[in-house]
Amino acid sequence: MAQLTSSSIQPARPQQTKPAKRPASWVRIVIYAFLILFVITSVGPLVFTFISSFKTMGDVLAFPPTLIPNPFVWSNYQLIFGNPLFLRWMFNSVVYAGAATLLNMLFSAMAGYALGRMDFPGKNLVFTFTLAVMMIPSAITLIPKFLIVNNFHLANTYWALILPAMAQPFSVFIMVQFMKILPKELEESARIDGATRWRTFYQIILPQVKPALTAVVILTFQGAWNDFQWPLVAMGTQNMYTLPLGLFFFKSTYYTQYNLLLAGSMFNTIPILILFFIFQRYFIEGAVASGVKG
Amino acid sequence: MATQPARPLSTLTDQPGPRLKPAHKAMAKKRSETIAAYLFLAPYLFVLLVFSLFVSIYGIGLSFFRIDMGFTGPTFVGFKNYIQLFSQLANPGLSDFWTSMGNILKFTVFVVIFQTILALVMALLLHSIKRGRGTFRTMFYVPAVTSSVATSLIFLWLYNSEGVINFLLSLVGVHGPDWLNDVFWALPALMLLNVWSTAAMFMIYFLAALQDLPTDVLEAAEVDGAGRFQSFWYITLPLLRPTIFLVVALGTIGAFQMFDQAKFMTNGQPLNSTLTPMLEIYNEAFLNGGFGQAAAMSVILFILIFMVTILQRRFIDTGSRQ
Structure with missing residues (x-):
């Protein structure tokens, strides 16, 4: 598994795209037909939801369903933007995802630097624990995590969301894999120039592992932005809900008003999709790297 | 904050006192490296511990x-929480926990089998084309980045008794059920949603593995006159065994802990037919206040996941490591 990681997020990896033989033309047609079918099933529901979020309530629930919104209305979005709680949920989600991402990037890179490039007693123990805890399912940690947070009176605060997410074992694992393979000369020349260890880390090492940093940033952001279970447990009052949790509450309030619900779901979907289309390479390579996360 | 810890330490060692003997110097250097390393590690160690x-x-x-x-x-009760749970096995239909276990077994078997096959098929299709591979891969991956809450909301609408899915079924003359309110169809509806949203992630693993396959073996098979199907069945598939194990194991671990959709879409209903262990653990702890009992359920679920993963390793993965 570790091999899979180190070989698949190499910075500049030659693409080995040589199919053994060229398929016969009718086989190619069948292959493309299936590919297009899968595109429709993958993207179709989201595209159709996006279109439908401009429909009136009657149109959203019409049977048979209509494709084009007629009349085309902005009112669903206007109503959502007019709801102060909804804006607060978006703000909370930005705080959670933003802080978790920045801190996790910094702290896991620091830990990766120590574990990957320094020599000290206890190093193997820490690394072994890192691998071991990646195997622990959240099933076992959910309740004790809540009790700890609750004991320290952090429940229903941003700290409850950010503290457990600010240095994640699988990010550290990715960083170690990357830092390990950098040449030793990098630090030696920095040392001769009189650079301190922190400057060596910050100015010499970090720029060399940008792909790993990007993968960690994206995976952390995606995880926090989409997280439902932990905010559900850790947050108690409506003004502290994150967007997924707010949507859950929204769903029970506007039970049958699917026009509003669909427009609401777009707020949770579109930001992450924009990031995905810009940084898709890192999303996909990061996913392979986190294969060990479990 | 531990953001600038190492500066004073390393400046110290970089300019050692002139009278230090080499042995002392090496030891001092080692000690300063240890201190610096732990300062770099401090925030992570806190979270890890x-x-x-x-x-x-x-x-x-x-x-x-x-x-x-x-x-x-809290009062110490020994194994009482476990005994209570296992005694409910005498009549599992009446026990929420064992009902949820039965549901999740069905759910996991179906989801893991179908998402693994679908992921492999998508990866093989992508691997067999040159033109547009990146674009198709991106499109396929969209469900995997979308939040589970958003997709739950969307499918809640699509699964409506007069929704899009039943409309599509009516085109081929099938009268679809009221998916999420039907005791028989609610769980299969959640299975389908899960296969849809996770298959693409595992497709990526297969695609990475296919690109790393040794081409010389496949070429040798071609020279020996192996057909497309033969070389897939006898060469590609056995070489993919470690990846298949990874996909099945990760899929199983994820499926066993299914929570978001069950909480968001059906809340375990109708008649507990979509109650999952994670949802039951959540209910027991946060609605009934039975934290100890819920913790015992978590441990049982954890042991089950652990044992299933080990079994899978024996049956899928060993063949490739002779």
Whole structure:
């Protein structure tokens, strides 16, 4: 598994795209037909939801369903933007995802630097624990995590969301894999120039592992932005809900008003999709790297 | 904050006193490296120790206690939580926990089999084309980045008794059920949603593995006159065994802990037909206040996941490591 990681997020990896033989033309047609079918099933529901979020309530629930919104209305979005709680949920989600991402990037890179490039007693123990805890399912940690947070009176605060997410074992694992393979000369020349260890880390090492940093940033952001279970447990009052949790509450309030619900779901979907289309390479390579996360 | 810890330390060692002997110098250097390393590690170690290690031990410990928040302190009850749960096995249909276990077994078997096959098929299709591979891969991956809450909301609408899915079925003359309110169809509806949203992630693993396959073996098979199907069945598939194990194991671990959709879409209903263990653990702890009992359920679920993963390793993965 570790091999899979180190070989698949190499910075500049030659693409080995040589199919053994060229398929016969009718086989190619069948292959493309299936590919297009899968595109429709993958993207179709989201595209159709996006279109439908401009429909009136009657149109959203019409049977048979209509494709084009007629009349085309902005009112669903206007109503959502007019709801102060909804804006607060978006703000909370930005705080959670933003802080978790920045801190996790910094702290896991620091830990990766120590574990990957320094020599000290206890190093193997820490690394072994890192691998071991990646195997622990959240099933076992959910309740004790809540009790700890609750004991320290952090429940229903941003700290409850950010503290457990600010240095994640699988990010550290990715960083170690990357830092390990950098040449030793990098630090030696920095040392001769009189650079301190922190400057060596910050100015010499970090720029060399940008792909790993990007993968960690994206995976952390995606995880926090989409997280439902932990905010559900850790947050108690409506003004502290994150967007997924707010949507859950929204769903029970506007039970049958699917026009509003669909427009609401777009707020949770579109930001992450924009990031995905810009940084898709890192999303996909990061996913392979986190294969060990479990 | 531990953001600038190493500066004073390393400046010290970089300019050692002139009278230090080499041995002392080496030792001092080693000590300063150790201190610097732990300063770099400090924030991570805090999270690792508190939110991974301590929390796991605490979780197992909790399962031996009775805790009702607020009234009395925790009381040690030994294995009583477990005995209570296992005694419910005499009549599993009446026990929420064992009902949820039965549901999740069905759910996991179906989801893991179908998402693994679908992921492999998508990866093979992508691997066999040159033109547009990147674009198709991107499109396929969209469900995997979308939040589970958003997709739950969307499918809640699509699964409506007069929704899009039943409309499509009516085109081929099938009268679809009221998916999420039907005791028989609610769980299959959640299975389908899960296959849809996770298959693409595992497709990526297969695609990475296919690109790393040794081409010389496949070329040799071609020279020997192996057909497309033969070389897939006898060469590609056995070489993919470690990846298949990875996909099946990760899929199983994820499926066993299914929570978001069950909580968001059906809340375990109708008639507990979509109750999953994670949802039951959540309900027991946060609605009934039975933290100890819920912790015991978590431990049982954890052991089950662990044993299934080991079995899978024996049956899928060993063949490739002779």
